[in-house]
Amino acid sequence: MTRPESRLPGRPDERAASRSPAPGGCADPLLGLVLVLAELTLGALPVLVVAATTLWPPHGPSRGFVDIWGPTLVLAALAVVPAGLAVALLRHRWHWAGGAQVL
Structure with a gap:
């Protein structure tokens, strides 16, 4: 017979206490959507600069490295x-938001 003060590994109350809680509700997908929209907004400016510098010829002397790279x-x-x-x-168990960033 086991004594009550000894704890067996794998009991339900111990397993539940060892896990960190996942974000609840719709916070996880909403955070993923907000992050994707923010990255699209911030990423649009450099894409437009690259497109403008490749489509239109320079009107002055080349600045070298900055123009190209x-x-x-x-x-x-x-x-x-x-x-x-x-x-x-993903390490902090925000599966939807982390998955959206991976994609």
């Missing part, structure tokens, strides 16, 4: 932010 590096930096955010959200 500046907007491209900004787009690359904007791609790193959602990737890191997706990892952080």
Whole structure:
């Protein structure tokens, strides 16, 4: 017979206490939608700059590296932010918001 002060591993009350609570309600999908809309808004400006610099010829002397790689590096930096955010959200059990960032 086991003594009441000894706790067996895997009892329901211990398993429930060890888990961190997931976000409740519609906060998870709503956060995913808000983040995607914010990234689309912030990502539109560098895309427009890249399109404008490639479609129209320069009207003056070339500035070298900034003309070619500046907007491209900004787009690359904007791609790193959602990737890191997706990892952080998925690790904290925000499945919908993290999944939207992965996509």
